Every structure is written in structure tokens, then in C-alpha cells.
Amino acid sequence: MYRYDAIDRALVEARVEEFRDQLARRLSGELDEEHFKPLRLKNGLYLQLHAYMLRVAIPYGLLSSRQLRMLAHVARRYDRGYGHFTTRQNIQYNWIRLEEAADLLADLATVEMHAIQTSGNCIRNISADQYAGAAADEVADPRPWAELLRQWSSFHPEFSYLPRKFKIALTGSDADRAAIRFHDIGFQLVRDCGGALGFRVFVGGGMGRTPFVGPCIRDFLPAGEFLSYSEAILRVYNRFGRRDNIYKARIKILVHELGAERFAAEVEAEHRHVKTLGIDAPEAEVRRIAGFFADPPFEPGLDDAVDDGGDEAFARWLLRQVKPHKVPGYRIVNVSLKPKGGIPGDASAEQMEAVAGLAERFSFDEVRVTHAQNLVLAHVRACDLRAVHDGLLAVGLAEANLDLATDVISCPGLDYCTLANARSIPVAMKVADRLRDREAELGELKIKVSGCINACGHHHAGHIGILGVDRKGVENYQLLLGGSGAEDASIAQILGPGFTEEGVVEAVATVTDVYLRERMAGERFLDTFRRIGPKPFKEAVYA
Amino acid sequence: MKLLTGNVSRTGEVIWWTGDGWSPDVADAVLMDPAAGEAVLAREAVAEQVNDLALVDAEPGPGGVPRPLHIRERIRAFGPTVRPDLGRAGRDWR
Numbered sequence: 001m002y003r004y005d006a007i008d009r010a011l012v013e014a015r016v017e018e019f020r021d022q023l024a025r026r027l028s029g030e031l032d033e034e035h036f037k038p039l040r041l042k043n044g045l046y047l048q049l050h051a052y053m054l055r056v057a058i059p060y061g062l063l064s065s066r067q068l069r070m071l072a073h074v075a076r077r078y079d080r081g082y083g084h085f086t087t088r089q090n091i092q093y094n095w096i097r098l099e100e101a102a103d104l105l106a107d108l109a110t111v112e113m114h115a116i117q118t119s120g121n122c123i124r125n126i127s128a129d130q131y132a133g134a135a136a137d138e139v140a141d142p143r144p145w146a147e148l149l150r151q152w153s154s155f156h157p158e159f160s161y162l163p164r165k166f167k168i169a170l171t172g173s174d175a176d177r178a179a180i181r182f183h184d185i186g187f188q189l190v191r192d193c194g195g196a197l198g199f200r201v202f203v204g205g206g207m208g209r210t211p212f213v214g215p216c217i218r219d220f221l222p223a224g225e226f227l228s229y230s231e232a233i234l235r236v237y238n239r240f241g242r243r244d245n246i247y248k249a250r251i252k253i254l255v256h257e258l259g260a261e262r263f264a265a266e267v268e269a270e271h272r273h274v275k276t277l278g279i280d281a282p283e284a285e286v287r288r289i290a291g292f293f294a295d296p297p298f299e300p301g302l303d304d305a306v307d308d309g310g311d312e313a314f315a316r317w318l319l320r321q322v323k324p325h326k327v328p329g330y331r332i333v334n335v336s337l338k339p340k341g342g343i344p345g346d347a348s349a350e351q352m353e354a355v356a357g358l359a360e361r362f363s364f365d366e367v368r369v370t371h372a373q374n375l376v377l378a379h380v381r382a383c384d385l386r387a388v389h390d391g392l393l394a395v396g397l398a399e400a401n402l403d404l405a406t407d408v409i410s411c412p413g414l415d416y417c418t419l420a421n422a423r424s425i426p427v428a429m430k431v432a433d434r435l436r437d438r439e440a441e442l443g444e445l446k447i448k449v450s451g452c453i454n455a456c457g458h459h460h461a462g463h464i465g466i467l468g469v470d471r472k473g474v475e476n477y478q479l480l481l482g483g484s485g486a487e488d489a490s491i492a493q494i495l496g497p498g499f500t501e502e503g504v505v506e507a508v509a510t511v512t513d514v515y516l517r518e519r520m521a522g523e524r525f526l527d528t529f530r531r532i533g534p535k536p537f538k539e540a541v542y543a
Numbered sequence: 544m545k546l547l548t549g550n551v552s553r554t555g556e557v558i559w560w561t562g563d564g565w566s567p568d569v570a571d572a573v574l575m576d577p578a579a580g581e582a583v584l585a586r587e588a589v590a591e592q593v594n595d596l597a598l599v600d601a602e603p604g605p606g607g608v609p610r611p612l613h614i615r616e617r618i619r620a621f622g623p624t625v626r627p628d629l630g631r632a633g634r635d636w637r
Contacts, residue, residue: 032591049619051555097554343625415623425625473613
């Protein structure tokens with residue numbers, strides 16, 4: 001994985017000291033809150049319902065064991081013993097004391113971590129396929145390109161005050177595990193007919209108040225023009241994006257209002273100019289960065305077979321959580337952060353340390369965070385799967401539910417978040433409890449819950465989505481069906497009037513009844529919904 | 544009736560106006576009429592020690608503990624509903 005050079009280290013350490021000074025001035029009264037607030041937000045510190053919340057960047061979701069141990073240390077030393085992994089592959093802490101925040105950031109800096117650009121109208125943490133560099137179906141590894149983007153976008157002076165926040169995701173496979181079409185820019189690595197590497201470029205996707213699936217504005221962008229084209233997109237957005245209305249400020253609105261073709265034409269015109277400026281990384285620099293993501297020393301000739309030994313729980317875990325690896329004898333292990341009775345995405349300090357230890361012993365010291373709020377050990381030998389399973393079991397993380405009905409994504413909702421209108425975590429937990437007995441029968445079913453229209457729980461991309469709203473001071477929940485954040489991206493549609501908390505749980509159960517009744521052989525929930533439409537579901541739910 | 548609430552600037556902790564100071568426990572809070580609440584809010588805002596000062600609707604609750612009317616403020620008062628171990632012991636957010 002990428003290691004900081006002297007420039008990275010100097011930037012992050014200088015930022016910590018700058019914030020330490022700003023914080024001291026705030027605590028002494030020299031700075032008032034009006035002037036301090038934008039400074040703390042630039043360091044990922046939000047004031048939430050109960051305390052300050054710190055959002056720590058995890059570039060493209062990749063962590064070393066040492067970094068994950070530091071996140072456990074932060075949870076224990078500065079928080080209340082746990083952290084919350086988010087749908088942007090970051091981690092958030094909910095109980096931070098402002099007066100300790102500079103020390104916390106200094107601790108993070110010792111392991112090459114920070115909270116820079118995790119807030120504000122800038123380019124946020126870059127996200128990527130959690131199977132990068134391990135997937136059997138990969139065209140090319142997106143991580144070097146994500147790292148290139150990270151370096152290009154960090155403190156980019158032209159893009160520090162965009163009309164609105166800006167999110168970029170990359171994938172290197174046809175299978176979209178990074179929800180790229182719901183991002184401001186989504187890059188998919190592809191090869192042209194001559195075998196040259198490049199990108200398919202999607203712009204203007206997003207969720208929130210006005211959801212869009214991002215259209216493709218360039219079928220093939222040569223890899224060598226990656227940064228200049230990114231710069232051109234951002235320049236067009238910076239010039240034409242709306243700053244007069246926060247609800248119309250995201251690039252998705254600009255792309256929608258101009259139309260994808262005209263927007264693409266503007267980008268192409270800008271690109272003709274920008275690519276003459278020498279912005280694109282020299283090939284040697286791309287190779288240097290790619291070197292950080294070279295394959296670990298895989299052992300050749302390993303036995304590829306896995307014996308479950310007749311252990312049903314282990315067999316179930318193998319079936320659900322373990323995915324093929326590009327190297328025979330290795331597997332990708334998904335670690336569920338949705339255990340029975342657990343809060344989606346939450347992990348205790350002890351659990352983080354246990355996963356860090358397993359990564360150190362069995363996965364070349366690497367952990368990935370997924371946008372579905374789970375973790376991944378990307379390079380596990382088939383012969384070590386039993387030991388990994390048992391290690392996870394010991395800390396309550398051996399649930400076998402990847403992409404099943406109990407693998408529910410949820411934002412923090414009104415239990416923590418000051419923007420939320422309704423609680424989302426209890427609904428996610430109740431839905432999971434309600435469907436647990438039938439989750440194997442239901443098969444792939446992605447349920448996503450948000451506590452407000454900002455859609456941090458990705459409800460628009462749920463096969464079943466739930467959106468919490470405030471109806472005259474009372475929580476109310478809308479039910480949406482038919483979304484997908486994968487390569488078959490679609491936006492879920494509201495089924496009808498909203499429900500109480502208990503009502504929406506039962507409505508979800510009813511929806512699954514209809515699916516089981518109507519499905520044809522081999523159909524997922526989403527396939528059945530797309531075939532028969534909302535009517536049968538609506539009739540059953542509102543009967 | 545109103546409660547005056549906010550978060551301690553230094554720590555972020557939720558606090559409630561007691562009539563002569565601040566307390567982290569809503570049980571210590573004083574219910575005020577809106578005009579009295581506005582006056583305290585204006586005075587405390589100048590001190591710059593409390594962030595996000597706000598007057599919230601509330602009523603007398605069981606055992607004399609003031610009960611914010613909106614669920615958002617009850618969650619602020621009693622802690623996350625999904626982590627009762629982190630909230631005020633024995634208090635029901637409902």
C-alpha cells in the first residue's frame with residue numbers, strides 16, 4: 001500500500017500543528033465559534049447531537065493493521081470504545097472532546113492518517129472497489145489511480161471552495177462494487193480494442209434530495225490523460241455549478257440541466273486546453289505509485305481446495321463471505337459488521353484490534369473498508385480460512401450474511417446525527433430481526449436505511465430502501481423499491497404513503513412475501529421487481 | 544414551556560439551563576416561559592462557552608424530570624436509543 005513520502009508527512013504534520021494553534025485560540029476565547037467552526041470542519045470535526053463527531057479519511061478504504069490498531073486506540077482513548085464505519089469507506093467517532101482533538105489528530109498522523117477534506121465543499125475522500133488488486137474479474141487495479149487522485153486533489157487550491165462537496169469513486173471491474181454511477185465522478189478502468197488502458201467516465205450521479213444515475217460522458221479516456229480530464233471536469237463544474245442554491249449546487253444538477261451531451265462538450269473543450277498545461281502525471285510517476293500496490297508475495301502452487309469439515313456454520317460462512325481471488329489458493333474474505341443485535345458499521349476497539357491481528361497474520365497486513373459498511377481481508381490463503389473464521393467468531397464478527405437481508409446499511413440517523421429527521425439504526429436492526437429466519441430463502445437482498453433526505457444510508461440504491469422523515473414531530477418512514485448501486489444501477493421508487501417504525505418493518509416483510517410468491521427460477525428480488533413492477537407490492541403492502 | 548440547551552464548546556457535551564447555571568442532566572433543568580428563555584439565551588450567547596444554544600419545547604415529565612416534546616431533544620437528553628449503556632441510566636428516551 002501507499003506510504004507517505006516527506007511531502008505527505010510534512011503536509012499532514014503541519015496541518016496538525018496549524019489546528020493545534022487554532023484550537024488553542026478557540027479555547028482561550030481569542031477565536032469565537034463563528035470563526036472557528038469552518039476551521040474545525042476543515043479538520044473533519046462536526047458538532048452532532050451528543051458531542052463532536054470526527055470523520056477520519058480512509059483513502060480508497062485501505063488500511064494497514066497498524067492503522068486499524070490506531071483507529072482502535074482512538075476509539076478507546078478519545079471516544080467510548082467504538083467507531084462507526086461509513087458508506088464512504090471512512091470511520092466516524094461520535095464522542096470526541098474538542099479540547100483533545102489536536103492530540104487525536106497528532107496520534108493519527110503517526111500512522112499516516114488524517115481528517116483533511118472529510119468535510120466542506122472540496123474533493124472528499126476517494127473511494128474504490130474493496131476487492132481492488134485481488135478480484136478475479138479485474139481489468140486493472142484502481143488503487144494507483146485513486147492514490148494519484150488523492151495527491152492531485154489534496155489541498156488543490158482551485159478546488160477548495162467548490163459550489164458543493166465532490167465525491168469520486170473508481171472501479172477496475174465490470175462488476176461495480178463502488179457504486180460509481182452514484183458519484184459526482186465515477187471512473188471505470190477498461191481496455192480498448194487494442195488493449196490500451198483507459199477509463200469509462202461517468203459524471204453527475206448522486207443520491208440525496210435529487211437522485212441521479214450518472215451518465216457516461218466519455219467511453220474511453222486514455223489513462224495518460226486521467227488528471228487533465230479530471231481537472232477539466234472540475235473546472236467546468238467550478239465555472240457553471242450553482243452557488244445560489246445549496247439544493248441545486250451539486251454537479252448532478254448541472255449535468256442534468258445542461259444535458260450530458262452539452263456538459264461533455266464543455267469538458268472536452270476545457271480538456272483541449274488543460275491537457276497542454278502539463279498536469280498529467282508522467283508515466284514514471286504512475287509506475288512509481290503503482291509500485292506501492294504491487295502484488296504481495298503470493299505463494300505459488302497452493303492447494304485451492306477448502307474443506308469445511310462438516311461444520312455447518314463454517315460452511316455457511318465460506319459460502320457467503322468468501323469470494324474468489326485472482327491467485328489460485330487464495331480467497332477474499334468479507335467480514336460482516338452486521339452481527340445479530342449489532343449496529344450496522346459499528347466496531348469496538350477490541351474487534352478492530354482482532355481484525356488487525358488477523359490481517360497481519362493471514363492477509364499481508366491489509367484491511368479494506370467497504371461502502372456497504374463491512375470489512376475485507378483481501379488476500380487469505382485457502383488453508384487459513386478456518387483460522388480466520390475462528391478468529392472472527394471469537395469477537396462476534398463471523399456472521400454469514402453478505403448481501404443478504406440482515407446485511408442492512410444504515411446511516412447514524414437521529415440517534416447521533418444533527419441533520420437526521422428520524423432514527424435509522426433501530427429500523428435497520430428491526431428489519432434484520434424480522435427477516436433473519438428467511439434470509440437464506442430470500443437470497444441477495446440489499447436493504448438500505450437513511451434517516452434523512454441526504455441519503456447517507458444510500459436508500460435510493462437499495463433493492464429495498466427506507467427513508468426516515470419527520471411528520472409533525474413524529475418519525476415516519478417511506479418505503480422505496482427497485483434501486484441498485486451496482487453495475488445495473490437504478491434509483492428506487494417510493495411505493496406509497498409512509499409508515500410508523502413498526503409499520504415499515506412489517507411492510508418490508510410483506511414485500512418479501514410478494515417476492516417469494518412471484519419470483520421465477522434464478523431471480524433475485526431486484527429481478528422480480530423489475531419484471532413485475534411495483535403494483536403487486538403496492539397492493540399487498542397497502543391492502 | 545421551554546428548556547434552554549446547547550453543547551459545551553470545549554467538550555461538546557449536551558447541557559441544560561438550570562436557572563443559575565448549566566447541568567448535563569435534564570433532570571436539573573428549569574422550564575421557562577419563552578420570553579424568559581430568550582433573555583437567558585441572549586445573555587449566554589455572548590459568553591461564547593456554549594455552542595448551538597436553542598430553546599426547545601418541553602413539559603413536566605414523570606418524576607418531575609422535564610420532558611422535551613420532540614424526539615430529537617429527548618435523544619439529546621437521554622442518549623442514543625440504540626446504546627442505552629451510553630445514555631442516562633434508568634431514563635427512558637420515549
